[in-house]
Amino acid sequence: MTQHVHPAEPTFAAGAVARRLGLPVSTLRSWNNRYGIGPSDHQRGRHRRYTENDIAALLIMRRLVAQGSPPAAAARAAKDRRPxxxxxxxxxxxxLVGTAYRLDSHTTITTICQALTTHGVVDAWQHLCVPALNQVQERVSGQGDCVDVEHLLSWSIATGLHQVVTAAAGAPVAMLACTAGEHHALPLEALNAALAERGVPALTLGADVPGQALADAAGRARPKVVVLWSHSPATASPSALRIFDDASVMVLAAGPGWAATSLPGHVIAVNDLSQAVGLVMEGAQNR
Known part of the structure; x- marks a missing residue:
């Protein structure tokens, strides 16, 4: 799938790029032909191969179009901001970890925003935010200190997500919530932002949502997909899953807390942001 032009510059086929961005290949072709957003070194008669820099420009254009910008204007902005x-x-x-330890919130947020703008939510989350959080959390759990660093980093990631990505307008396709007693809501912030990048409206209820509140919100919003996050086995509530027995609703049990729980047959276990995005988009189309 990957062909190297030189050791430091991998390139990717159009199909792989389309899957990564959640776009049809035909859209990539149209954007390339109409607006010049595409492979920067394409040679006539050869298959299009995209570099990471090309993909970064496409991510910017996709986000701007999802936020309502005309495609031509989004393309100009993407070219100007090609990182x-x-x-x-x-x-x-x-x-990033170093700036968090120095409690330098400005540089921490700036670094996160640049990565989100350049690489999109899924890649920035999986290859920057999560590794950085894991490093800090290991120190917290091992020695009991650096809680301030963990809080700063988590707040900076949430702030970066809110600054870079604008929520998609429209009736919510998905409802995202933490189970009762669960306070680790940051992964849902990342999922909400990744969906917004793709123009998918979502309702995020955040941390510690009681079962009755889940049922009430679902009854009013009528989402096609419900994502329930549990970070710890103590908050993995099978009763919360049973609220959504309607076959027309896709239910995703997200997070490591569900690992030891026997899930109902209609519930899908999810532990990866890109998988969650794909399933929500699939549920939006098929239900």
Whole structure:
């Protein structure tokens, strides 16, 4: 799937890029032909191959179009903001963790926003935010200190998500909520932002949502997909899942808290942001 032009510059086929962005291949082709947003080194008669920099520009255009910008204007903005200097990986993770330990909220948020703008929510979450959080949380659980650093980093990630991504308008396709007693809502913020990038409206209820509140919200919003997040086995509530027995609603049990729980047959276990995005989009189309 990946062909290397030189060791540091992998390229990707149109199908792989379309799956990564949640767009039809025909849309990529149209954007390339109409607005010049596409492979930067394409040669006539050869298959289109996209670099990470090309994909970054497409991510910007996709987000702007989802937020209501005309495609031509979004393409101009994407070309002007085509980034070259924000590469995901261990070095950026260490940089982010370092700024969090220095309690430098400005640089922490700036780093996160640049990564989100360059690489999109899914890749920035999985390859920057989660590794950085894991590093800090290991220190917290091992020595009991650095709680302030963990809180700053979590707040900075949530702030970055809110600054970079605008919620999609329309009736909510998905309802996202933490189970009762669960306060780790940041993964749902990431899912909400990743859906908004793709123009998918979602209702996010946040942390510690009682069962009755879940039922009331679902009755009013009538989502096609419900995502219930549990970080700990103590908050993995089978009774919350049984609220949504209607076969017309896709139910996703997200997070490590559900690992030891026997899930009803209609419920899908999810532990990966990209998987959750794909399932929500699938549920939106098929139900």
């Amino acid at each position: 070259n200097d924000v590469r995901l990986g261990g070095a950026l993770v260490e940089q």
